[in-house]
Amino acid sequence: MKRLPVQSSRMTYPVVVGADVLAQTGEQLQEIGIKTGTKIAIITDTTVAHLPFVNQLTESLESAGYPFQTLVVPAGDASKSLDVAYGLYQDLISFGMRRQDVVLALGGGVVGDLAGFVAATYLRGVPFIQAPTTLLSHDSSIGGKVGINLPQGKNLIGAFYPPRAVLYDLNTLSYLPERQWVNGMAEVIKHGIIADANLFETLAANPLTVCPPADELEPILTAAMRVKIDVVEGDEREANLRQVLNLGHTIGHAIEQRSNYSLGHGEAISIGMALEARLAEKRGLLTAAHRTLITSVLAAHGLPTQAPADDWHEIKKLIEVDKKHKSDAWTFVLPTAIGQVQIVNDIRPQEVEDVVRESMKGV
Numbered sequence: 001m002k003r004l005p006v007q008s009s010r011m012t013y014p015v016v017v018g019a020d021v022l023a024q025t026g027e028q029l030q031e032i033g034i035k036t037g038t039k040i041a042i043i044t045d046t047t048v049a050h051l052p053f054v055n056q057l058t059e060s061l062e063s064a065g066y067p068f069q070t071l072v073v074p075a076g077d078a079s080k081s082l083d084v085a086y087g088l089y090q091d092l093i094s095f096g097m098r099r100q101d102v103v104l105a106l107g108g109g110v111v112g113d114l115a116g117f118v119a120a121t122y123l124r125g126v127p128f129i130q131a132p133t134t135l136l137s138h139d140s141s142i143g144g145k146v147g148i149n150l151p152q153g154k155n156l157i158g159a160f161y162p163p164r165a166v167l168y169d170l171n172t173l174s175y176l177p178e179r180q181w182v183n184g185m186a187e188v189i190k191h192g193i194i195a196d197a198n199l200f201e202t203l204a205a206n207p208l209t210v211c212p213p214a215d216e217l218e219p220i221l222t223a224a225m226r227v228k229i230d231v232v233e234g235d236e237r238e239a240n241l242r243q244v245l246n247l248g249h250t251i252g253h254a255i256e257q258r259s260n261y262s263l264g265h266g267e268a269i270s271i272g273m274a275l276e277a278r279l280a281e282k283r284g285l286l287t288a289a290h291r292t293l294i295t296s297v298l299a300a301h302g303l304p305t306q307a308p309a310d311d312w313h314e315i316k317k318l319i320e321v322d323k324k325h326k327s328d329a330w331t332f333v334l335p336t337a338i339g340q341v342q343i344v345n346d347i348r349p350q351e352v353e354d355v356v357r358e359s360m361k362g363v
């Protein structure tokens with residue numbers, strides 16, 4: 001089991017990664033100073049609630065003397081909503097949760113973002129633990145971005161609210177359907193493109209299309225999490241540097257929402273990365289060879305790289321509300337090499353329209 005510390009403005013918190021972490025949840029809570037008797041509200045979704053590892057978590061809480069209640073929300077991005085958050089506030093009141101009590105998110109990025117938002121706002125903030133169960137949530141569980149969606153755009157309401165610990169049990173990943181595995185690989189590949197050429201080249205040489213044995217997975221996952229940790233430690237509240245983690249997301253979030261979440265987050269940002277690489281090439285920031293390499297590594301993982309046919313004007317409306325833009329000119333994170341990106345603040349809508357329309361035509 002590995003323990004990676006993450007420094008945040010409030011405290012340093014551990015990311016505990018390995019097999020059988022959930023079976024030690026009680027001990028892990030004690031180690032970070034959560035007193036016996038503290039109530040734990042486990043927030044999970046309708047799929048995860050039925051998976052066998054839930055019992056490992058609850059048995060560990062029981063034997064360590066933590067009373068708990070399990071609150072289940074529908075699986076899927078539609079649960080990142082004010083309505084679902086409102087229901088959870090009611091449940092927390094009914095459970096008698098006070099300021100010292102803990103919200104624990106057990107699930108993927110949806111549960112993590114939603115439960116984190118509820119933890120950040122209930123009684124103006126209660127301690128929050130992330131227990132990620134998807135590959136994608138190697139990204140979402142670290143760094144403290146929590147939030148919900150609005151019909152006008154993804155993650156438009158939220159907070160920076162770091163967890164007190166991330167408990168990442170790699171055994172949970174063996175239950176992921178193949179599509180969810182591949183969905184998570186998009187963010188792993190993203191971390192390589194942003195800042196770790198070795199990671200990217202490893203994946204280029206051996207695409208990871210199914211969950212490998214733990215000894216093979218651990219170094220890859222650790223490398224991806226290292227990129228995320230280094231960036232969020234450098235700029236927790238996204239004054240500037242943290243924007244790099246948004247590679248592929250400016251177009252990707254719009255496509256994800258336009259698909260009504262029939263595309264997974266990773267699938268959508270894979271398309272976003274392919275298109276943003278094309279934008280970088282057209283600007284003369286990225287070589288054609290590197291652009292092709294990025295697209296082919298995504299495709300080799302079974303990820304989509306072309307925009308579905310859609311109405312550009314609807315996509316544009318969603319891109320316009322992206323939180324990175326500082327003015328009417330758009331801010332994009334563009335790849336400039338493998339392992340290197342640049343924040344570009346003067347992207348014209350026409351440039352984006354051109355790559356989106358070309359991609360929709362299959363060019």
Ligand SMILES: NC(=O)c1ccc[n+]([C@@H]2O[C@H](COP(=O)([O-])OP(=O)(O)OC[C@H]3O[C@@H](n4cnc5c(N)ncnc54)[C@H](O)[C@@H]3O)[C@@H](O)[C@H]2O)c1
Nearest residue numbers: 047075108109110111133134136139140145172175176265
């Ligand atoms: N906060 C951040 O920094 C951050 C980073 C990346 C993504 N996100 C957000 O994360 C969300 C996507 O996360 P996701 O891809 O994990 O989606 P998700 O949470 O919807 O999980 C995907 C599916 O897998 C199921 N699942 C979860 N764990 C499982 C397991 N172990 N075995 C089998 N099935 C399992 C879920 O029930 C769900 O149906 C998006 O809303 C995105 O905006 C946030």
Ligand SMILES: O=C(O)C(=O)C[C@@H](O)[C@H](O)[C@H](O)COP(=O)(O)O
Nearest residue numbers: 139143145154155242245246249323
């Ligand atoms: O941690 C970050 O910062 C990221 O941008 C990570 C992204 O993978 C993630 O999807 C995040 O939720 C996007 O944030 P947003 O600020 O664009 O909503």
Ligand SMILES: [Zn+2]
Nearest residue numbers: 187249265269
């Ligand atoms: Zn993302």
